[in-house]
Every structure is written in structure tokens, then in C-alpha cells.
Amino acid sequence: MADFSKAFQLVLAHEGGYGNDPDDPGGETYKGVARKIHSKWEGWQNVDMRKREAGFPANLEKDLQLQESISDFYRVTFWDKIKGDDIQNQEIAESIYDFGVNAGVATSATLAQLVVKAKTDGVIGPQSIATINAFDPEHFLAAFTVAKIARYVSIVKKRPTSRKYFYGWVLRALGEN
DSSP: OOOHHHHHHHHHHHHOSEEOOTTOTTOSEETTEETTTSTTOTHHHHHHHHHTSTTTTGGGGGOHHHHHHHHHHHIIIIITTTTGGGOSOHHHHHHHHHHHHHHOHHHHHHHHHHHHTOOOSSOOOHHHHHHHHHSOHHHHHHHHHHHHHHHHHHHHHHOGGGHHHHHHHHHHHTTOO
16 A cells, blocks of 8 residues: 655655745645645644744744644645555555645546546545556556646646746656656
């Protein structure tokens, strides 16, 4: 079965630290948690408190409660929803999880279901898990990567200001970022 801690470290490497890019539809983010999307996340209180201290945003890394909150958030909001503990192949679990973080759980689940030709309802349940686990891992990863890149192309066509993220998204989809 796949290991959350390995997948979580991969996502953290992709998501980076603190940012507040005006072109990012999610607005202010910390380790990928977008304030506009996840405004009720308990960690925002810690972030706001640390903004008033010297050394912001580097001081966020020393806040152990904040770091635990990040881990809990990613487990509950993404890993548990893709049923990561039930996916047998680590790379497949990481790919579905990472894309869920980047594009949304329902989008990631739907693409994974399309790849394995399961019912596409955007929710990974027992039947999706069984089909994913029975699917050839190399074939899944290749097809899922192509599907992710196609999704990014669609985003850039609809929202040209996101073009600046495209190369990074493609590298992330290829597992090179």
C-alpha cells in the first residue's frame, strides 16, 4: 500500500513555501494551501501572526504547530479523498494525489478513472481502487501524465494569465519538478 509521508514530501517539494502572486487565482498561499480556496484552514491564523514578526516568511518553517497543520490538511483534504492508503503502487498514488493537490481531487479522480476506464464520477471508491490496482502501472502513469498535460493546456487556453505556470506544471506532470 502507498505511503502518505513519501507522497506528502513530494507535494511539499512541488508546492514550495509562502507566496502571494497576484496572477494566482488562489491568492496568498502557504505550501500550496490557497487562502481564497481554503480560507477556513486553521493555519492561516499562525501565518497572520507570523507576518508581524521579523524574518517573515522564513519564520513559518519554525512553527511546529503550523507544520503539523499542513500535514494534517494534506492528509484529510487530498490523500484520504483519493484513498491513497488503498492504492498499491506508490507512484500511482503519488501521481493521483499530487494532481489532486494541483487541480482538485475531483479532477484528478476523474482523469484517473478515465485512464482505467472506470465509472467517471470524480470520486475514488472501492471499484475505482480495484480497477486502478489491477491496471498496468507503467501504462497508467504514461496515460495519466498525458491527461494531466492536456488539462493544463485547457487551463491556459481559458485563462491566458496562467501561461507563466504552464512549463512548471508540465515538469510537475512529468515528475521532474
